[in-house]
Amino acid sequence: MSLELYYWDGLQGRGEFVRLALEEARADYVEVVRGKSSEGLGTAAMMALMKSRDEPYPPFAPPFLKDGDLVIAQTANILFYLSPRLNxxxxxxxxxxxxxxxxxxxADMVTEAxxxxxxxASGLNYEDQKDAAKLRAHDFIDHRIPKxxxxxERxxxxxPAGDTFMxxxxxxxVDLSMFQLIDGLLYAFPRALKRFGEHYPRLAALHDAVLVRPNIAAYLESGRRIEHNEACVFRHYPELDKAAT
Amino acid sequence: MSLELYYWDGLQGRGEFVRLALEEARADYVEVVRGKSSEGLGTAAMMALMKSRDEPYPPFAPPFLKDGDLVIAQTANILFYLSPRLNxxxxxxxxxxxxxxxxxxxADMVTEAxxxxxxxASGLNYEDQKDAAKLRAHDFIDHRIPKxxxxxERxxxxxPAGDTFMxxxxxxxVDLSMFQLIDGLLYAFPRALKRFGEHYPRLAALHDAVLVRPNIAAYLESGRRIEHNEACVFRHYPELDKAAT
Known part of the structure; x- marks a missing residue:
């Protein structure tokens, strides 16, 4: 039976870290939310599992993975579980x-992003917390990205095995997730990351090496890869971006 | 050789989730930062390992665990690694x-707390972000704690094995960590959690059951348990607390 990945449609978000691993390994998986409700798939199927009143150990939030009867929640946990099988x-x-x-x-840095x-408040609109967002974003650029x-990079x-892989x-x-983290930050904060390759040459090389892996390149050009957008963790709001100090 | 736990002295923080597991199992461990610098312990020893320019896979932040040559970072990861051995x-x-x-x-809820x-900004003083803190804390009380x-509780x-354990x-x-999360929130937000037992009876029962486990009770009364304080993740600032809606 195929692995079933549950994540919101229309955004990369945290689901993308799992997708990149599945795509690199050319694993057989179903993107449940993008399926047809007539086939028991779609967003309603995801919500039903999350809100179920009898499912043992329901997940708190997407992404989660279903492998047979086992439901596995939390991005890092899904990857820990899947990665031996995906080589x-x-x-x-x-x-x-x-x-x-x-x-x-x-994952901690993704949350900070x-x-x-x-x-x-995650439940408030961005527009209602723009001033605070600017303060936090600039602190993120000045202090957290470098940290x-x-x-x-270190x-x-x-x-000990060389500086090609994490x-x-x-x-x-982890390399695929590192790529995705950098890719998301390049989208969200292009001014802040302008000299990224100069400051973090090994990370930039890792990013570029992942980008041209055949299965990743094919995925990124496919219709399955959703574009970066402002529904995601990584959002490009020009007013939050600035040059790094 | 003993397990070596590295965490800041003077606060419970994220290290406490690891301590509770070690204490419940009566494991042999060294709290490195509380040791003497003359014995190669203390805060300087922790910082040296974190900042080392040749350590393979140095940790980003405490807590981390050293088990022989292996350095394991991140609270949930330490517990995942240790828990089979601790039964x-x-x-x-x-x-x-x-x-x-x-x-x-x-862990996600701890970060939100x-x-x-x-x-x-984690690098700014609380006093310099008090107004924003009040907004975020009240959203936490109104929306995030219930969620x-x-x-x-669900x-x-x-x-399927009954409602005693997670x-x-x-x-x-996980039960020990659930206890610690509730305990921290009871300290930080006593007004918000006034009717906790009424709203979440199973969680309250779990909390009370952990509290009286002999090894936990002995630990909590020992000098090893640091009191809740305002250097921790869970801080009691009365102006951030309020009754739940």
Whole structure:
């Protein structure tokens, strides 16, 4: 049976980190929300599972994955679970925990990227928290991007197996997620990231290497890849962007 | 060799979720930062490991755990790694991913609890973002606490093995973390949580059951348990608290 990925339609969001791993591995998966309601798919199917009053361990929020009867929630957890099967986990067992730690640090930065446009309340519109968003976004650019990215650059530099991959000597899902994080930030904050490659040469090289992997390149050009947009975690609001100090 | 836990001294913070698991299991561990610098311990030892320019896979932030040569970062990841050894993981393999998904949802709520007092910038003082904090805290009380807690209550209710534990039919680290989350919120927002037991009876029962477990009770009364305070994720600022609507 195919893996079933549940995520909102119309945006990359956190689901995209899972999609990139599935696409790199050319895995057989169903994007449930994009299916037809006549086939028991669509957004209603996702909501029914989330709101179910008898499902054991229902998920709190998308993305989640269904593998047979097992429902697995949380992006990093889905990737941890799936990656051995997709051949995207480090082969050394202990390095899987290193990978998971890095993935969760990527997830923390994704949350902070989200909060640049929603610092006061995720349920309020951006327009109603624009002033606070500007303060948070500029702090993100001045302090958080350098802190996270200089850390990730250092992880590459100090990888005992060389500075090509985040963990070990082969591609893992962490590299794909790192690509997506950088890609999202390049979209949201082009002015802030103007000199990204100069400041973080290893990360920029990793981003560019993922971009041209055949399965990733094919996916990015396919109709399955949704464009960046302002429904996503990574939003381009010019007033929140500025040159890095 | 003992497990080495690295976390800031003087606050519960995210380290406390790991401590509770170690204490429940009566594990042999060293709280590195509280040790003597003459023995190679203390805050300087933690900073040296974080800032090291040759450590493979240095951690981004505390808490992290050192188990021999392996350094494991991120609270949920540490617990995922440790829990089988501490006999605090579900015995059914697939339920370990359920546990990890729930733990990451707890972690998300912890981050939101932190952001109630630091909505604009983690590097700015609370006093410099008090107005924004009030807006975010009240949204947290009105919308986020009910959303998260009614979800967790439902997970208990729908647990096929009964409503005593979050996952399966035995105590896991997720129950200890759920206790800590509730305990922190009771400290930070006593007015908002005044009717917690009425709204979320299963969660309240879980909290009370963990509180009287012998190893937990002994730990909470020991000098090792740091009191809640305003250096922590969970801070009691009366102006941020209010009755739930």
């Amino acid at each position: 995207l986990a480090p082969s050394v067992e202990s390095l899987r925990y290193v990978a998971n730690g890095l993935q969760l640090t990527i 989200h909060d640049t446009h929603h610092p006061l 996270f990215m200089s850390y990730f 992880v590459l530099k100090q990888n 963990v070990g000597d082969a591609l893992s899902y | 605090l993981a579900p015995s059914v393999e697939s339920l370990r991913y359920v546990a990890n998904g729930l733990q990451l949802t707890i 932190h952001d109630t007092h630091h909505p604009l 998260f807690m009614s979800y967790f 997970v208990l209710k729908q647990n 996952v399966g039919d035995a105590l896991s680290y």
